[in-house]
Amino acid sequence: MKEIKCSVIQDLLPLYIDGVVSDDTKSLVKEHLLTCEICRNEYEQMKETLYVPIENKATLFSKLNKRWNRKKWVLILGSVLTTILLGFAVFSFIFYYAKPIPYTTDLFQMEETADGMLVLNYFGESHAGTYMTHPIEVEIDGEQKKISLVYYDETIAHSPTSNFLLEDKRIGSEPLQLVNSDTVDAIYYGYFDLDKVTKEKAQTWEELLESMTLIWERE
Ligand SMILES: [Zn+2]
Structure with a gap:
């Protein structure tokens, strides 16, 4: 067989290295590399740069x-x-x-003013907020009653950051006007979530009132 030119072999080298040549070409290149040092060097160099398994x-x-x-x-x-x-x-x-302040007779006192207004006096040092309802008409043990609910809560009242969180923080012993005594039958103190009773029906009025303290009732 006539000897193949080095340039042809070198053209074939990339394909040879990638292993995509026919068996005949493969043996031709192999044979040539055995005898030609220039192409062998070329091959070695090319192999290093091309050959990444x-x-x-x-x-x-x-x-x-x-x-x-x-x-x-x-x-x-x-x-x-x-x-x-x-x-x-x-x-x-x-x-x-921020948690409800539990009812104690030391902290809270109900008062009825001369004009029939029910007032809740708080004697604690401080509180964060007050929560109260207008008179709500509910059925308890088959009886229609108008009740009003109220509670205070407290936060980190003495920490300097509390002003930051709650702008309406006040110093206690401030009387809280609830409702006129003509408009309600009873007032309960304690934490309440009216959505739980009215919307979600997760709690009955009886259950809610049982967890609260009756602080005023019409005589
Ligand atoms: Zn050669």
């Missing part, structure tokens, strides 16, 4: 990918956790410190 490529890529993914997940998890923790901290901060 498919498997290694994949492994390298997936390794990088995995590492990046892990990094990304750590970042995502980190920020999610931070958000949850922050939310929880704020949530518990507010809910731990």
